[in-house]
Amino acid sequence: MAHKFDLNLLRIFSAAYESQSVTRAAEHLDLTQSAISNALNRLKANVNQELFTRTGRGIKPTQFSDDLYQRLQNPLLEIESMLEGIEHFDPYSSTKRFTIYCHEAMFHPLRKNLDISLKDFAPSVTLMELPSNEQTIYDDLRDEKVDLVIDIGEPESCLFHSELIFKQRLNCITRQDHPRISPSTINKESYLLEQHATYDVTRVNLKFVDWITDEVLPQRTIYSEHKSLLGMIASVSYSDAIGVVPESLAQQYQQAFNLQLLEFPFATKDFNSYMISLSKKQNNKATLWLRSIILSTIKISL
Template identity: 50%
Template sequence: MDNKDKTGKASGKKFDLNLLRVFVSTYETESVTKSAEQLDLTQSSVSNALARLKDAVGGELFTRTGRGIKPTRFAVELYEHVQEHILGIDRFIEGLANFEPESSRRRFVIYCHEAALLRLHKRMHVFEKYPNISLVLKELPPKDARIYEDLRMEKVDLVIDVAPSDSRVFQSKLLHSDGLICIASATHPRLQDGKMTKQRYMDENHVLLNIRRENLTFVEWLVSDVLPPRKVFSQHSSLLGMLPSVSQSQALAVVPETLFLQYGEMFNLQSLPFPFETKTFDSYMVWPTKMARNSALTWLRGLIEDQLRASK
């Protein structure tokens, strides 16, 4: 881009590439406040940078809305042109620093869906080799928007979710696919033959997971068919919390198969086929594209991938 004065002649001033970094951050967060937090700047610094960029490129960048700002059509085109270049610079700089896990005092924070969280908890002993590294595992927040806002703002380093991100801001990798099964008490009086049909499934009471995706319950989100209403015995916010309820009743639940393999014997449960066609229950690792070559996070992603594979 050429910088020109009001007469149209080149001003001789070099273009400040930091303005583009502020623009990309503000575009992705749709907020001057969040951009300032992400870049460790004041809000006035972000506003001034955007004003300078607007003057330099000669086009309106954002319009105000009730809850923030929205990019103009001009800004969308500008973002598409500059984003990859800014990311390329970030990737190169991030890749320069070497990470030494044996001596690092780094603190990592990971959001995990519950099934992955339970598997990783059993593998935490691997961090004994790295006594100064702190790893904090947290359950996914209930709202998708919060999950990826925190990842974008670098409040968390990694997300392990049940679906990949569809945003170019993030990269995703499938870690593990799990099947769904029915579970019931091993002493359930009507289910001793180990068989399950759709009618038998609908006739029983159900222990449900009270988590929604795309405005659907956990099972409805994964099942290809439209399920009729079920008779509800109890509802839970946790997969692990469902198991005692199933164990001490004549109700059914639907869970990932690996959860049963880990805890079925402990809770005196039996597994039965789930009689509907379903998608797999997947675990995806998601991280910011701009951190793809960060040596510390590359090490962390490799370690987490190895541990989830080992815990199957």
């Protein structure tokens, strides 16, 4: 009888390839590191090809592994998606606890209205601010440490499904009695001459304003740098610094911080919010319910 190939080896290979770490693959699959290593060695013997090379604390896929993963990706996702659709979920009796990473501009409007959307249902939903490290965000989603991510950019990997849920413009903000900047004087030159309070978030290796702007901005004088948009707004309120924030946030805090709202003088992309989940979870009843709750809450909130 011909030797039967163990298809579970492909699942383990896929987890190792995606995480590029035996340790993280073991955590994701709830196996020991030795079980992962043994499985990879068995697959290596089956295909008679090197799969990975060691790189510091991780592993790097070979060209053969790159080709194999590309062939496996869609079939494995289809199988996992089909199996996810079988899982039972009743939102009126389930005690499931969902966790969502959410970016700051969407966080408070969503959080304060979630209770309204959830009042007739049994599950609970916890919102957490996005980790500062972009890789951590999507590692945690892939490892199912969180159920959804609401972020300002789309991931490139087909492991994730993204859906545009809200778009808005950017506003410049200054304190109301700024000595030089006003709606009639704001332009590219006057903007660049001021000191800047900046939002320290990076996407695709670009800082926030540079990433969201269609034009290449010259170097600016930095007054302060912030991990939080609210912290940046506070800095603008007591100084001559100028900042850039999403329109909804500028309007929300305009009176409380005595802000002047101005047109951003450069061409920008829309400030988009995306709801991101695992592709394999697209037929999962619990995930479908959670996505519908978030969409209905956003309609209330914004």
